Amino acid sequence: MSNLSYTDGKLRTILNDCKTIAVVGASANWKRPSFFAMKYLQGKGYRIIPVNPGQAGKKILGETCYANLKDIPEPVDMVDIFRNSNDAYGVTEDAIEIGAKVVWMQLAIINEAAAEMAQNAGLEVVMDRCPKIEYSRLFGELGWSGINTGVISSKRRKVGRK
Amino acid sequence: MSNNKTSDNNDFGFETLAIHAGAAPDAETGARSTPIYQTTSYVFDDVDQAASLFNLQSFGFIYSRLTNPTVAVLEQRIAALEGGRGAVACSSGHAAQQLTFFTLMEPGDEFIAATNLYGGSITQFGQSFKKFGWHCHFVDPVDPENFRRALTPKCKAIFIESLANPGGVIVDIEAVAVVAKEAGIPLIVDNTMATPYLCSPFDWGADIIVHSMTKFLGGHGNSMGGVVVESGNFDWAQNDKFPGMTQPSESYHGLVFYETFGDFGFTMKARAEGLRDLGPALSPFNAFQIITGTETLPLRMDRHIANARTVAEFLDNHAKVDWVSYAGLKTSPFYDLGKKYLPKGPGSVFTFGVKGGFDAGVKLVEACELFSHLANIGDTRSLIIHPASTTHRQLTEEQLRASGSGPEVIRLSIGLETVDDIIRDLDQALAAT
Numbered sequence: 001m002s003n004l005s006y007t008d009g010k011l012r013t014i015l016n017d018c019k020t021i022a023v024v025g026a027s028a029n030w031k032r033p034s035f036f037a038m039k040y041l042q043g044k045g046y047r048i049i050p051v052n053p054g055q056a057g058k059k060i061l062g063e064t065c066y067a068n069l070k071d072i073p074e075p076v077d078m079v080d081i082f083r084n085s086n087d088a089y090g091v092t093e094d095a096i097e098i099g100a101k102v103v104w105m106q107l108a109i110i111n112e113a114a115a116e117m118a119q120n121a122g123l124e125v126v127m128d129r130c131p132k133i134e135y136s137r138l139f140g141e142l143g144w145s146g147i148n149t150g151v152i153s154s155k156r157r158k159v160g161r162k
Numbered sequence: 163m164s165n166n167k168t169s170d171n172n173d174f175g176f177e178t179l180a181i182h183a184g185a186a187p188d189a190e191t192g193a194r195s196t197p198i199y200q201t202t203s204y205v206f207d208d209v210d211q212a213a214s215l216f217n218l219q220s221f222g223f224i225y226s227r228l229t230n231p232t233v234a235v236l237e238q239r240i241a242a243l244e245g246g247r248g249a250v251a252c253s254s255g256h257a258a259q260q261l262t263f264f265t266l267m268e269p270g271d272e273f274i275a276a277t278n279l280y281g282g283s284i285t286q287f288g289q290s291f292k293k294f295g296w297h298c299h300f301v302d303p304v305d306p307e308n309f310r311r312a313l314t315p316k317c318k319a320i321f322i323e324s325l326a327n328p329g330g331v332i333v334d335i336e337a338v339a340v341v342a343k344e345a346g347i348p349l350i351v352d353n354t355m356a357t358p359y360l361c362s363p364f365d366w367g368a369d370i371i372v373h374s375m376t377k378f379l380g381g382h383g384n385s386m387g388g389v390v391v392e393s394g395n396f397d398w399a400q401n402d403k404f405p406g407m408t409q410p411s412e413s414y415h416g417l418v419f420y421e422t423f424g425d426f427g428f429t430m431k432a433r434a435e436g437l438r439d440l441g442p443a444l445s446p447f448n449a450f451q452i453i454t455g456t457e458t459l460p461l462r463m464d465r466h467i468a469n470a471r472t473v474a475e476f477l478d479n480h481a482k483v484d485w486v487s488y489a490g491l492k493t494s495p496f497y498d499l500g501k502k503y504l505p506k507g508p509g510s511v512f513t514f515g516v517k518g519g520f521d522a523g524v525k526l527v528e529a530c531e532l533f534s535h536l537a538n539i540g541d542t543r544s545l546i547i548h549p550a551s552t553t554h555r556q557l558t559e560e561q562l563r564a565s566g567s568g569p570e571v572i573r574l575s576i577g578l579e580t581v582d583d584i585i586r587d588l589d590q591a592l593a594a595t
Binding site for chain 2 (some may be wrong): 030031033036037040042107110119123133136140141142143144145146147148149150152153155156157158159
């Protein structure tokens, strides 16, 4: 178990500033968590770019899939990693190389060496979290399922929007 | 999995959380009190959005058997008060227990529970659970090692009450949590009698907390409700005991709850499969009542404890009283455990033994004029019952003794009335025995 801690402010800034998210380990199978997360984030207005060598050249959720990060012909703000913790290091190296601003590793994915490398290169790093879950936690929908969002506010706001 | 309580806001105090957690002004109207969303169902934007909801790919509302906006506020409120990751509310405390074990267990599985439990729980675990193929081993909780001795390879959980109903027994939660942790199974704590204001089982190593919200959380004796809270700290993949969490769910297209939802996977499974298929949804109106109750929980509990302490001391010195089992009395064998686990005070429900046994017990409850003779606890009103003739009458003589409900036992739930009036009523009723 990790004791990673990220402030709501940091996560809100990342989710507000990033527009284009490359998803490494993107599955074309609608039953897989990576597909869920991409579909959800796409629905919230993010541009999703799937990365998976097995699906390269094909479309997932209407977007062209690439074999690796370096093949993506446009700027990427965030790299979301659905690979195991060991593989996350190489993906992080690529993320730095393509000029991504954020490396985000999914639930149970933790690679401290990769995190240190990315931070030294000026990137923001989040590990052992899911951007779909954090988006829905911070912007209201996760609480609909009885999850403790930790958010307290006396302001009236639209649920599920930034 | 890590603990995801990463809010900037997690330093709010208990009283603030009791009023605000989970609730926000209504997005459409600005209504500040939580609206009662008295609806069965919710329109879909389109077929694709409906499919995402049914597949658990997005969070939202389908049908109030699963989720409801009013109920969700209460769920977040209780999860926050317990310091948990998520919660599922349901129609009663018994439903919360049913939901918990339905989510954990497979047919043929076993678990261990304390003998000192609410009588209804002993019957539910010992009798009705057999129909699901689940077997409960009951052990005396006073020695935590009894739980270890009762472990079998098929045991999937340990269940205790933080403050036992009705015996006044306080279990050494931290010691039992060690036994559960070493066995790789969750410790489930019924925190009903203590409430999160008095006791924080997650801080002592519990993994799941259940409540009858009918009692102090609602607090006014007007609404049934139950809730299951998940700490988010249990590693379901540490062994092969919990295939329901770590293997594909046949009823959700092969979705794996722990992989997909991480540290709130248990909550999602309890809702998506348990509430869906067992059907014990909490009504939005009851949720509203209990939400209102939680807002004054700290104030009420302080007064409940102050009154209970005064009444217990009065009874302890009464000629017609044999003994008083209240962990707040220095003579109680549970006094030290009470100081550790319930530092503000050991609740307001306790038992005493009336001289004259079963017959005196019956006369006493029937002679009360202010105390209400009924089968509940945790009301604003003071309540009295003779367990042997009522709540615990399904139990055998041996079970009665083991659960702390012998023939001479009277259970009190001390309310919020003027304490002198409470004492005067007991005094005149004791005179009638």
